[in-house]
Amino acid sequence: MPKVDRAERALQVMSGLGKTEATLLQELEALGRMVAAAKEEIAAMRVENVDATHLPAATDELDEVVKSTADAANEILDVCETLENLQPKLAPDDAETVGVCVTRIYEACAFQDITGQRIGKVVNALKQIEQRVRETTGRYAPSAVLPARAAPLRTEGERLANGPQLAAAASSQAEIDALLASFD
Amino acid sequence: MDKNTHVLIVDDYKTMLRIIRNLLKQLDFNNVEEATDGQEALSKLRTGNFGLVISDWNMEPMTGLDLLKEVRADAKLKSTPFIMITAESKxxxxxxxxxxxxSNYIVKPFNAETLREKIEKVMAHA
Structure with missing residues (x-):
């Protein structure tokens, strides 16, 4: 249909509209303008700093935290091993006390694994945010062509590997024991 | 419980490997080897003669669950006791x-007594 005919047809439709429909149409038009403006703003966003500096810096800092805790844990384990080597030279009661204390320190040093896994989850979340920011800004950038993202093939073990749960969602050892026993 | 059992511990955190090794030493298990992911563990299991596997879950490139499936699918390894020690508690x-x-499942953080109890239990059924 030629443009002139379309405009005439639109006028005819508009004149036939009631007040409610006309208001709705105006609101839709305003909404359309807002969406267009938002797209332009997103396309103009300067995310290079986020991509190139802030997020990598944040992940580097977190990697350093993991490294520092690992170093500290290993230092503690070194000391524990030295104490264990002293046990044969101690009186039996003292040797037993040292043994119990060292065991408790070993148990406590597992914090490094748990915190490391939790930090790993945060790093992954930051990487997801980085990816989404890139995709969103790329989608509205003129001439941007986004590569299709293929879903990675994951094993059951990978799908279920979510790391430590928050306390409210985690099962205790007793609950896990009961669950396993229910299969017997 | 045979303390000479050849034990393979698998974890991508070196600190955790060291902790488990030391706890096993306290339980008089001194014949212990380490691997840092499922693939390395599988390769060691296929060439060694292990009587117990203690593995983490969350590792790359092969998870503990995938290692467990490989072990159970392998005619030579399928009856090896396998304890999962993991933060995955869902x-x-x-x-x-x-x-x-x-064979049994231990949630991190765990204590030495839980480790001893689970090892005893799975070795009794081995």
Whole structure:
């Protein structure tokens, strides 16, 4: 249909509209303008700093935290091993006390694994945010062509590997024991 | 419980390997080897003669659950006792591990007594 005919047809439709429909149409038009403006703003966003500096810096800092805790844990384990080597030279009661204390320190040093896994989850979340920011800004950038993202093939073990749960969602050892026993 | 059992511990955190090794030493298990992921563990299991596997879940490139499935699918290894020690504490994880044939399941953080108790239990059934 030629443009002139379309405009005439639109006028005819508009004149036939009631007040409610006309208001709705105006609101839709305003909404359309807002969406267009938002797209332009997103396309103009300067995310290079986020991509190139802030997020990598944040992940580097977190990697350093993991490294520092690992170093500290290993230092503690070194000391524990030295104490264990002293046990044969101690009186039996003292040797037993040292043994119990060292065991408790070993148990406590597992914090490094748990915190490391939790930090790993945060790093992954930051990487997801980085990816989404890139995709969103790329989608509205003129001439941007986004590569299709293929879903990675994951094993059951990978799908279920979510790391430590928050306390409210985690099962205790007793609950896990009961669950396993229910299969017997 | 045979303390000469050849034990393979698998974890991508070196600190955790060291902790488990030291706890095993306290239980008089001194014949212990380490691997840092499922693939390395599988390769060691296929060439060694291990009587117990203690593995983490969350590792790359092969997870503990995938290692467990490989072990249970291998005619030579399928009856090896396999304890999962992991921070994965959701019911669906425990159910999946059980379905794959896990011998027992320990949630991190754990204590030495839990480790001793679970080892004793699985070795008694080995």
């Amino acid at each position: 019911t669906e994880n425990v159910v999946a591990a059980r379905a794959a044939g896990v």
